[in-house]
Amino acid sequence: MDAKYADSFVVEGKLALPYQYFAGRTGSRFITTIRDKKKIMGLKCDRCGKVFVPPRSTCERCFVDISNNWVDVKNTGTVTGFTVIRYKEPYQPFDPPYIQALILLDGADTPMVHIVKGIPVSQMQMGLRVKAVFAKKTTATIMDIDHFRPDVKDHVKLGYTYEELEIGMTASFSKTITETDVYLFAGISGDFNPMHMNEEFAKKTPFGTRIAHGALPQCLCAPVLGMKLPGLGTVALEITTRFKAPTYFGDTITCTGEIIEKLEDRKWVRMSLTWTNQDDKLVAEGKALVMPPQSS
């Protein structure tokens, strides 16, 4: 057809009508709970056990009213599917490229579609553990969950769990105790006893020279228990120490911990502790009762 655009009657139009949609009681409670409590809730079908997020007042399979069966789901979840949006449209929440993902929240049975940030597009994969980031400024919309990002807790290697610990496992930490350490410790503890501070006074004591505070080498059990065995996530419940020999300035003290008992009922472990100096002389010995980290 030999038609010319310039000679054609073409109307420029636009469909744009401001609207208000009421989400209903179920949807309102879901959104306002995210807004006010930063908590995500679902509705559970008692008949089939399915937890719907976003919540639905009726189970679509069982045809039963579930509108009062609210359950809390976690802010964490697993990516069960994703795509990378590379085209630009005005309604998109972020500039492309961004990751649109199906996220199955812990405790829910229906993944919800949202956005994942904080990971390069090239490294995105199914099964990624993510955590909701709540919006700083709330809008009472689903965007009160601003986005999800990788759950960084997963990247910190927690210590051995109760199940992983075996009797006989050992770990140690060594450090040279200097005059500086002793002076700092005096400041920390308030113990400015001249036997630690004053060489002339110390000459008159049974040790003949200044020695470190007993609690200073004792502290070296903390990096053993808290960072090595069982490791990160451990809670110390009880530590007993019997001092056997003094620690002189310049001594290198090694604290060694060993698993000696597993307390099945409480899932705690008992450990033996020994402190030795550079000459393998026993400086102190004791025991520790600790609660190992739980599996994440």
Next chain:
Amino acid sequence: MARRVGICAVAQTTYEPDKWTERFQGMALEVIESIQAQTGVDFSAGRGIGMSINVSDDIFDARTISDNAMTDVLGAHFGCEEKVAQEGIQAIYYGLAAIQSGHVDVVLVVGHCKESQGKSRNRVTHVAFDPFYTRPVGLDFCAAAGLQAQAFMDQSGLTEEQLAAVVVRSRENALKNDRLPAVEPVTVEEVLNSPMLADPIRRLHAYPVSDGAVGMLLVAEERVNEFSDTPVWITGVGNSMDSFFLGDRDLASNDALKQAARRAYRRAGIADPKTAFDVVEVSDLYAYQQPMWLEGLGICDTGKGGLTASTRGHCKPVINPSGGTLAGNPMILGGLVRAAEASLQLMGKANGHQVEKAATALAHGVMGPAGQFHSVVTLARA
């Protein structure tokens, strides 16, 4: 048993990315005049068209009650005028039901869409989502298809090369179809290097923005001979609607399509879909959908869709000889065009892309994000 229904004529405009010199009413008129010329049908009371079904979409047409703009074109003033706003293939189901119930003998179905009228097709499909949970996170049909394509490729082992082959073959077929004058051939390399839209969907994996109209005349068994020497019988129909929320579905499962197919096959008395058809036309809006839907329809085994869609000779029927939706039909007409193309094959009137001795066919339509709704129609030469 209800009386049979025959498709007595089909007509299509060309499908092009921007038919800006045509109004959609003009496109529809071209279709209706072709059907009248083929069959001699008119609107005379009791003899002619007893029901007109218009297929159109309010948002694509940018006006509510989009069929209002079509009443005079459809000859529906003071007549029985109906509208199907879902997939166009639904109008066949609707017309079939109207004839089988005894309400009318002759049904005119006409669908139109000018996707080019809107600034962005994605903005149209975006408003198919609910305003509470899925619009704010930016979903549209392309994004939803990306999620499904990723899930299906992960499960089925479908490869990038197979997807490219699907696109290349669609274009090869479309080049023989005179309804698709704007189609150009592509190479495997061009598809593989085409930019990503929504991973793993590439730009060339997506059907082009399309304008066009399609129509057909459905007639009751006892009056078929008045209108056609080459009628095509509708032997089975089946629909299935999956859950709305993407997270409520197993996106790679084909659950809804399998149900729709089972219903159609049961009505048609088809025991083995692998051997039942000479021609299969599926609505493949994105390249991954052709292998996926072929598996769901049971045309090939699960896990064999990639091979079947990418290489000839791995299944009995010829797949999408028209080029499929992938070559360019408006989305809302995809299934109706598939049924029109399948009918042309059975009438022996598919110019340039005729499948020899085609006696049975299947047409498939899909609507909603990531294949939420499926419709299957089975056809047989009279």
